[in-house]
Amino acid sequence: MRAEREGPLAGVRVVELGGIGPGPFAGMLLSDMGAEVLRIDRPGPAALRLAALERGRRSVVLDLRRPEGIETVLRLVERADVLIEGFRPGVTERLGVGPDACWERNPTLVYGRMTGWGQDGPWALTAGHDIGYIAVTGVLHAMGRAGGPPQVPLNLVGDFGGGALYLVVGLLAALHEASRSGRGQVVDAAIVDGAASLMAGAYGMLGMGAWGDERGVNLLDTGAPFYDVYETSDGGHLAVGALEPKFYAELVAVLGLEGADADRDDPAGWPALRERIAAVFATRSRDDWAAVFDGSDACVAPVLGMAEAPEHPQVAARGTFVEVDGARVPGPAPRFSRTPSAVQGPPVEPGAHTRAALTDWGVPDVDGLLDAGVAVQT
DSSP, rough: OOOOOSTTTTTTTTEEEOOOOOOHHHHHHHHHHOOOEEEOSSSSSOSSSGGGGGGGOOEEEEEETSSSHHHHHHHHTTTTTTTESSSSHHHHHHOOHHHHHHHOTTTTTTTEEEESSSSSSSSSSSSOOOOHHHHHTTTTTGOTTTTTTOOOOOTTIIIIIIIIHHHHHHHHHHHHHHHHHHHHOOOEHHHHHHHHHHHHHHHHHHHHTOOOTTTTEEEEETTTTTOOOOOOOOOHHHHHHHEEEHHHHHHHHHHHHHGGGGTTTOOOHHHHHHHHHHHHHTTTTTHHHHHHHOOOOOEEEEEOOOGGGGGGGHHHHHOEEEETTTEEEEEEOOSSSSSSOOOOOOOOOOTTHHHHHHHHTOOOOHHHHHHHHEEEOO
8 A cells, every 4th residue: 555656646645533434535535536645543442434435545553642642643744745633623732733733843734624513603512413414504404305304315415525525625725725835724624514515506596586495396306397206117216307398308208298398397287297207107117217218318317226336337337336345335536537546455454554654654763652552553
């Protein structure tokens, strides 16, 4: 894993203070793009981890309760471009590795902070998870069918979309600015901020009166029958997204729905139109319909399970999924024409590279740290 790295971020060094969820996912993305990400794990039994998100970096175990452990982190910071932490506000300051302490060693360091509620505000120190962050931003309220409860979109919209992706965007922007100014800064990535930002389009339409503040009555939330999911004869499902008139025309032509063109723009007629579409889709299996619509511009796709998805012809042709450590997982994204990203290595056990990584990063007396139990080699 120490070999020459590939990708547009090759040469960038990142210290990641080990955490769960969006922080590791951000570290994974940076590693896939070529950054050298060194993960600092804690001694003792590992907390809940998603090992698939920890690919492509080395792991060092350090005891941050001891001054020598903190000093070691600061030594690493001297050679880093970025630090990522996902603790509650104020924790790294109390440990002695907050932004000011790090900038004393490295003024150009970009300091990435990943939290749910942000660094300030009345809930900043309150525990939380994805479902709560998207609840208070209006995101969760907007998802679901008319008359039904909100539907939980896994933890994609909050943790990974509103959290990790916004952290990575902020880190890359701050790195660019630091290359010109010679000064680092804090990137405060709060999931509530990112999740709200993802809703910019919906909030914009709400403000214009083009979006109702209730579930299942709008163009993109299953309110429209031509943007919905339909069950097939075998219990499978098809996703229909025929928004534009020409795509909708192709949909109704393939389905043989005579006279349905007139119903498209009249919400009063949508319930009846939905029943007609549903009745036709219920006559054949999912895969039969997928074959019928293959290559069509009607914007119909089969709803595939996670085990099926890698085998879809388009997904397979793109090589969207790769095998890492015996598991088939999504590969690097996005793609670059000259400096391709790559999975830089499989996930490893915490502390697997303590001796080698600390030595490579120029930390003195690694043997002394290991002998004292400040650092742990597994």
